[in-house]
Amino acid sequence: MSDVRNGYVEKLAILFERHYVSLFNYFLRLTGNREVSEDLVQDVFTRILKYRATYQGEDRYIVWMFKIARNAHIDALRRRKEALPLDEQLAEPADAEPLPEDRLEREQDSALVSKALGLLPPRKQEILVLSRFQHMKYREIAELLDCPVGTVKAMIHRAVAELGEIYAALTREKCHDM
Amino acid sequence: MTCDDARAHLPDFLTGELSAKAKSSVDAHLAACGACAEEFHKVSETWMKLGVLPVEQPSAALRDRFYTMLEAYKEGLDARTADRKAEKAFSIREFFSWKRPAFRFAAAAALLFVGLAGGLFVGRSGAFNEKFARLERQVDDMRQTTALSLLRQPSSSERLLGVSYSEQMRAPGEQTLTALFRILDTDPSVNVRLAVVDALFLFAKDNRVKDGLVASLGRQESPLVQVALIDLLTEAREQKAVDALKALIADDKIHPDVREKAKQGVKNLTS
Numbered sequence: 001m002s003d004v005r006n007g008y009v010e011k012l013a014i015l016f017e018r019h020y021v022s023l024f025n026y027f028l029r030l031t032g033n034r035e036v037s038e039d040l041v042q043d044v045f046t047r048i049l050k051y052r053a054t055y056q057g058e059d060r061y062i063v064w065m066f067k068i069a070r071n072a073h074i075d076a077l078r079r080r081k082e083a084l085p086l087d088e089q090l091a092e093p094a095d096a097e098p099l100p101e102d103r104l105e106r107e108q109d110s111a112l113v114s115k116a117l118g119l120l121p122p123r124k125q126e127i128l129v130l131s132r133f134q135h136m137k138y139r140e141i142a143e144l145l146d147c148p149v150g151t152v153k154a155m156i157h158r159a160v161a162e163l164g165e166i167y168a169a170l171t172r173e174k175c176h177d178m
Numbered sequence: 179m180t181c182d183d184a185r186a187h188l189p190d191f192l193t194g195e196l197s198a199k200a201k202s203s204v205d206a207h208l209a210a211c212g213a214c215a216e217e218f219h220k221v222s223e224t225w226m227k228l229g230v231l232p233v234e235q236p237s238a239a240l241r242d243r244f245y246t247m248l249e250a251y252k253e254g255l256d257a258r259t260a261d262r263k264a265e266k267a268f269s270i271r272e273f274f275s276w277k278r279p280a281f282r283f284a285a286a287a288a289l290l291f292v293g294l295a296g297g298l299f300v301g302r303s304g305a306f307n308e309k310f311a312r313l314e315r316q317v318d319d320m321r322q323t324t325a326l327s328l329l330r331q332p333s334s335s336e337r338l339l340g341v342s343y344s345e346q347m348r349a350p351g352e353q354t355l356t357a358l359f360r361i362l363d364t365d366p367s368v369n370v371r372l373a374v375v376d377a378l379f380l381f382a383k384d385n386r387v388k389d390g391l392v393a394s395l396g397r398q399e400s401p402l403v404q405v406a407l408i409d410l411l412t413e414a415r416e417q418k419a420v421d422a423l424k425a426l427i428a429d430d431k432i433h434p435d436v437r438e439k440a441k442q443g444v445k446n447l448t449s
Contacts, residue, residue: 009252016244024236038240042335043367045244049251050369075368110230117228131193132228138189153189157221160192164224 001061005052015061016045022134023069029129030073032118043072062136063144070126070144112174116167124159131156179207184214191218192225247335250342322351329357334367341373345380359390368400375406382414395422401433408436412443420447 003011020041027037047068055064117125130136130144138156142149184207190196191204208215321343328340344350344358362374381387388411395407404426411419426432426440 007255009248009255012248013245016241016248020240020244021233021235024240025234028234029231034234034236038236038243039333041236041240042243042247042333043369046247046335046338046367046369049248050372076366110232113227113230117231128228132225133231137195138193153186156189156192157185160221160224161217163228164220167224167227 001052001055001064004048005055009049009052012045012049015048015065019065020045023065026066026069026129026134027073029114029117029133030122030126031076032114036076040069040072040076043076044069047072060140060143063140066130066134066136066144112170113167116163116170119166120159120163124155124162127152127155128159128163179203181207181211181214184208184211185217188218188221192222243333243335247338250339254342321347322354325350325354326357329354329361334365334370337361337365337367337370338373341370341377345377349384350381355386355390359394362390362394362403363397368402371398371400371403372406375403375410379410379413382410382416388414388416388418392416392418392422395419396425401436404433404436405439408439408443412446415447417447420444423447 001015004015023041023044024037027040028034031037031040044065048065051068055061117128120128127141127145130141131138136144138149138152142152145152184204187196187200187204191201196204208218325340325343325347328336328343331337331340341358341361344354347354350358358374358378362371362378365371365374375391378387378391382391391407391411395404395411398404398407408419408423408426411423423440423443427437427444429437432440
């Protein structure tokens with residue numbers, strides 16, 4: 001990133017290749033919308049170019065990049081229409097071939113977990129995504145969110161517990177419907 | 179270890195960051211406390227459950243868009259760097275260098291002149307002039323069409339590219355100006371709006387542009403865009419901006435940095 005800041009902007013391609021899938025999945029977990037997530041990834045790299053001069057060499061790049069990603073997401077939330085839930089986008093078309101039973105079960109479970117995650121309050125959802133899917137350390141999340149590490153840990157605990165309750169409720173609902 | 183102590187270790191337990199010593203204390207507590215053991219089990223199960231979510235792959239279009247944007251940015255950066263170098267190190271050799279856009283233009287103009295003279299000589303200058311003017315109009319129309327099309331795209335990088343195309347025009351048409359001002363007032367991306375401010379700076383002598391910028395200042399919510407507009411209008415010595423700046427200063431909700439910038443702007447414009 002220091003090279004990009006110093007004018008070798010073509011080196012941004014290396015950072016893009018390293019992080020674009022991860023950023024896409026971060027946005028996808030938060031928005032549930034593939035198109036919006038791709039736009040946001042693009043927005044992040046555009047902002048990195050725009051604000052490359054603000055990168056301090058001693059900053060951890062991941063934390064700096066996710067600060068930009070969070071701001072891009074917050075701006076998008078303010079302006080964009082409500083996104084489609086992920087399970088709607090991942091839904092198989094009506095005339096699709098029937099899936100093998102185990103795959104069907106796995107995909108239904110995945111859709112249920114995804115739905116439960118989407119029902120968490122945004123702050124908890126974000127912390128959980130950063131820790132569980134982006135594998136960020138609690139101290140990095142604390143730095144990113146500008147709060148004490150203890151707060152992050154407490155929120156992780158509460159978020160996972162709440163997610164478990166939502167998931168259980170959704171499972172009950174599904175069994176009831178069948 | 180108390181129940182509270184054990185549960186405080188739960189987040190590190192989930193990510194496997196618990197030290198061996200702490201883990202052994204937690205294990206000992208869980209063996210003796212049914213409630214904590216159940217809590218740890220439930221939370222760990224949910225944590226593991228999240229693993230069923232697959233890593234999704236974005237479409238190939240994302241990479242294409244990124245590389246298009248990077249290329250456009252790099253070209254713009256190279257052009258700006260070349261301009262700055264030319265300003266800093268002016269010399270006779272550089273003055274006549276083929277790398278200078280002005281010299282290239284002069285050379286092109288000279289060639290054009292030779293062509294025109296040749297055309298006159300053979301008695302066909304009228305037709306040549308007409309053809310040349312038509313070609314020039316076509317190129318400009320093409321730029322306007324491309325810019326307009328890009329400015330309407332849903333992707334912010336493509337809109338940025340559209341703004342960059344607009345900068346290359348000698349004078350943007352009515353439609354392009356309308357599109358640029360629409361983006362300046364309503365675009366969801368602050369970056370795109372800032373790029374529009376930079377682009378419009380090139381046409382700040384045009385009264386339509388000046389009036390549009392003054393009107394837009396009152397509609398902006400982003401402090402970054404407000405500051406960029408204040409800088410532009412102050413540099414363009416636009417007296418009509420004074421009232422808009424005063425309105426900003428009087429606005430309670432305005433960012434303090436913007437208010438300060440607006441005060442400086444009023445001072446510069448009225449001094």
